[in-house]
Amino acid sequence: MEEAPLLVMEESTSEADYMAVKSFKDVKFVLRIETVKLWKIAAPMALSSLFNFLTISSLNIYAGHLGDIVLSSISLYFGVISAIYFTLLVGMSSALATLCGQAYGAGQIQSTGIYVQRSWIVLVMTCIILLPTHIYATEILKFLGQDKEIANLAGKYAMQVIPTMFSYAIGFPIQRFLQAQSKVNVIMFISLVSLILQNLLLYIFIYAMELGTTGLAMANNITCWFMALSLVVYVAGWCKEGWSGFSWLAFKDLWPFTWLSLSLSLMNCLEQWNGTFIVLLAGQLDNPTISLASYNICFNVCGWYTMLMLGVNTAISVRISNTLGMSHPRAAKYSFYVTMSQSLFIGILFLIFVLLSKEHLALIFTNSEDMIRAVCDLAYLLAVAILLSSLSQVISGVAIGSGWQVMVGYINLACHYIVGLSLGYFLGFNKHLGVKGLWGGTMCGSIIQIFVLIVIIWKTNWTKQVEQTANRMRIWGSKNFQKDMI
Template identity: 70%
Template sequence: METPLVAQKFTSESDYLPVKRFEDVKFVLWTETVKIWRIALPVALSQLFQYLTNSSVSIYAGHIGDIELSSISVHQSAISSICFYLLFGMSTALATLCGQAFGAGQIQSTCIYVQRSWIILTITCIILLPIYVFATPILKLLGQDEGIADLAGTYSIQVIPFMFSYAISFPIQRFLQAQGKVKVIMCIAFVVLLIQNVLLYIFISSFGWGTTGLAMVTNIIGWLYAMALVFYTIGWCKEEWTGLNWMAFRDLWAFAKLSLASSVMICLEQWNVTIIMLLAGRLENPVIAVGSYSICFNFQGWYFMILLGINTAISVRVSNTLGMSHPRAAKYSFCVTMFQSLLLGILFMAGVFLTKEDLAIIFTNSKDMIEAVADLAYLLGVTMVLNSASQVMSGVAIGSGWQVMVGYINLACYYIVGLPIGIFLGFKQHLGVKGLWGGTICGIILQISVLLLIIWKTNWIKEVEQTAQRMRIWSINSID
């Protein structure tokens, strides 16, 4: 094994001894539970608060009208999600590098990584502008209802500033998460959610500004959140934040390629949902089809934010332990997190099954929409359990730097297997949204099976060696 890279002050913990007795199992279970949930709970809450900002927009849109709900849903799940997950996926390169560099004690490198990511993601936002500007013709070309496409396109143009806020907030989030500074992210997200709902009430309920008011609030909230994170980092993280550095402009192309390669895994997994939403718009009665799926997607999204907290925690834990040359800790952390995540998924599935008749009430007063959502509730519950396993494995992949490999796996599982099955069931077998969603479930099951086999066969000592090599390469490019 390579000589550990870790500075003394970052090695207060040592790697686990092999688990041989029941007492060892209890010790590992308790220790890893504390370490994981110390990160996962604040991150889950912060992600939930951020997602609720989107859900709040959907709730207000739904009470304006069904066409507004479907239009905003198409924007959020199609136009916005394409850009969101590309930028979010690109930031996973930062999660790998910052987590492993922090574990290895290379603090200055993490600051330069963040600044490079700011530059790369801002350029990416500029490249993505045509998707927002020409959203209406794009949606019509994809077969969406004209009324939905027109309103969704207008809203897309209005929220362009919000997209650019991602370029600032994503990198700084990864920087803070890699160091375990997650409580402040949670607090900022909660305050921003409260401010957003006050503004929504004023702009929509009091002023009656409709979807234009929704767009104005979205832009304000996006930049408020991003700037709050930046101000905290600069003002209160003086030991970790070493300031702006011209070295951030070095090796931008190499960093861009790494970021784009890292985004493959996230994009291929999440864009599948976008495709299902667009295909739902081509079914009979597209307003009900898109609206019911989007409501289920919102509930799934609320739970998914909790899973993102677990995903972030396991990726931070794995990247830190690999950077500290603790292979057994990385392996045991995965086992503990998978067990607990599956239990959580089963609990939420039971909750969905018990409340399926009332799930849609907070989004709409339409009886047809409420019945359509209840009809999809069983698929929603099963998806929650499957995502519980999938997101833990994705977190391990991010922490280990396997994004490109998992990207190929996602391509095969979701697009070569899952999507054709969904199209066949949805259109040829006339199962509608249930058929489309069923194909996605088939893809998730296949993905979980393949990733579980890979993780089971992983040599964690070799992963430590590869981490040491990665840190040498990028620290040379960053500092020298």
């Protein structure tokens, strides 16, 4: 008797869903197919995410060579002020990732251009509301107990990089739009050009013109707007699928879309702002300069790895949302299994690398012997953080692709804040373990969060998720736009 095929075709789709895996041969087949689909998106997105993060890291590197106080001030800005708006904008744009990915999978591509324009409006208005966080940054940081000299310099820098905040409001929705359609190579290319441009500008502004922190801000503003406008030009000129020009329909249902964006940002904000609290608490330790800067160096190193994993995050998010939109529950489930196993393997390799090179990690940022020793002391926590990032990025991608951000947000609140921060504060201040205690305690919350979410995903009924996706498309899909245009 002939063996049943592993794939079965669905009507109205160009891709097939899997049948149940029953043998090792089936496992190899799914592994091969899903690996190709994963890394076709993950590889360019990992590189583009890494290039984007390196634009921030290059600012920290140049700041570090301007002095420990400058590095601590820039660290404080990125750890607190920037984290507030950046995390919120990324989280709100995740609504676009869910809607665009599922609409693309369901064949409702014409809806995605309207989603982008709505997201622009919502994100720009959000930036306007958040302007006081930059205008009064110095006062806010001092009120939060930060060192006056560090807070003054961080507040000055915050005023100078206000244009950067607005560039993200334009750039993030366009990136989500392209990612949903797996058009990620252009994002990678523009990110690389932006990184090269920023380093050229930094060299000119810092060494040739000696502009100090003003030079850092100018380079950052120019680079971020170059990337945002380049993406807009590409979509308007060469990406006709899903983009039919500007439309007044973008202003329709603006409040429901705003509420959807805010609610779906809950997961990302609660997870990422956890790091902001670590920075604020580190700034109140006995030696805030060393504490802030050493944690920032570790954060940057972990950030390089996390940006690589963000490519995996994007890939699994696109894959999950597309398969749910195409009504392929098994493909969604199997893609998670494959992605999680490969991500975990990569995390273990990088963990080993960090432990072997712990005495040399800080040399990229500083020549200070005290700082090098402090970073070396944190290297074991950095290694664990990298492994946890491997798992959390996959879980986050599944949540975005499925539209679970609100549910995961409540889990993050319990794990990161009620457990993690409380334990971190106890270890850091009561047990006098400093930044090591702060960071280690919050990691305990991350471990609990990852365990809970893995159990939830393992028990998920993916057929029911397909039904929920179909309902979401009925509410937000292109048929509603067509009715409005009649």
